[in-house]
Amino acid sequence: MSCYHYRACDAHGRIAQGEIEAANHAELEARLRGRGLEPIRIKPARIPWLARRRRIPRRELIHFCFHLEQMLGAGVPIRDVLADLTDGQGHPGIKAIASDLHAEVERGQPLSSAMKQHPQVFDEIFRCMLHAGESTGEITPVLRQVAADLTRADELRANARKIAIYPLIVGSVLFAAIAVALTYVVPQVATLFRGQTLPLSTRLLISFSDWFRQYIWLLPPTLIAASIALPMIAARRPALRLRLHALVLQLPLVGSIMQRLALARTASLLAMLYASGITVIDAIASTARATPNLAIRYGIETAGTHIAAGQGIASAFESTGLFPRLVIRMLKVGEQTGRLDNALGQLVYFYERDAREAIERLQASIEPTLTIAMGLLILWVAIAVLGPIYDIITNLPV
Secondary structure (H helix, E strand, C coil), X not given: CEEEEEEEECCCCCEEEEXXXXXXXXXXXXXXXXXXXXXXXXXXXXXXXXXXXXXXXXXXHHHHHHHHHHHHHCCCCHHHHHHHHHHCCCXXXXXXXXHHHXXXXXXXXXXXXXXXXXXXXXXXXXXXXXHHHHHHCCHHHHHHHHHHHHHHHHHHHHHHHHHHHHHHHHHHHHHHHHHHHHHHHHHXXXXXXXXXXXXXXXXXXXXXXXXXXXXXXXXXXXXXHHHHHHHHHHHHCHHHHHHHHHHHCCCCCHHHHHHHHHXXXXXXXXXXXXXXXXXXXXXXXXXXXXXXCHHHHHHHHHHHHHHHCCCCHHHHHHHHXXXXXHHHHHHHHHHHHCCHHHHHHHHHHHHHHHHHHHHHHHHHHHHHHHHHHHHHHHHHHHHHHHHHHHHHHHCCCC
């Protein structure tokens, strides 16, 4: 299959252009005529082929789901919807993917099966829910639910990203200022203190400046080597990777936030799959495969094994010892009432609210903490440098 860029006109003389996959020109022309288009110019499309392999932004995927939901809800056939996405304006990667989906749907494949060719864009949860919607004939509500979940996840990720912006900016400026001071300013000032008894703070500053100027060139290659070696080692040792993922959830300040976000995402996926009519065991298996944190994934897989062996849902999750009491309590409520999806939805609300509040508190506390730390560091440098200079000035003969 090759991707082609085409320019064609319809029966009313209007020009249409876009990208589409086909085995050859004859198949491409047949597909265009099936849409009521007469080809004018056809040429290989290389850029969309590359764009299709780039990561699709989450917001583009949200727009894709929204467009599908609105058009299908209005009664437009799925083939025409995908053709509009292929021919219309938008992200080149989405247009290329829509072209692939359109080609597979024309061959008689269901949309959920056609999406298996793009697992990097449509994950297993997306495909499972869409398959359930196709089985029940309720694709529009499924797409609406998926779009809402993607929107909620995008908002939470944006809020979590705010935590790193201020420390990154302040830390970068502070590091640059300290690096300049240690590399140029302190050595210049140290020449004034030769033969003089210096206080401890000044001696420490000069020693650190000497060490910094001698070994700073090792920092970039060390960071690069570590960023390459650690993922390679972790990829070859699943036990180490599992331990690292568990350690991430135990980090001070941010660990609890990441755990709440991960549990909210897990509960949301499980609730959507269960509400779509998928069995509990299959829903848990799909949720586990879609969970990025390996520690939580291991807990979900272990709970799924216990449930398959006949254990209750709440007791299975409780036996893993990895999930908080709130999760177990809500699962028990869902089992007792027979509304597991509703209980999981409440759990999502609680954890998302707690995560937002924790992010706001952390962001509010980071700014003054960094300001105080920066002030103390600058004060130490000033005292270490100005103290001996003051002693020299006071000892000068009048």
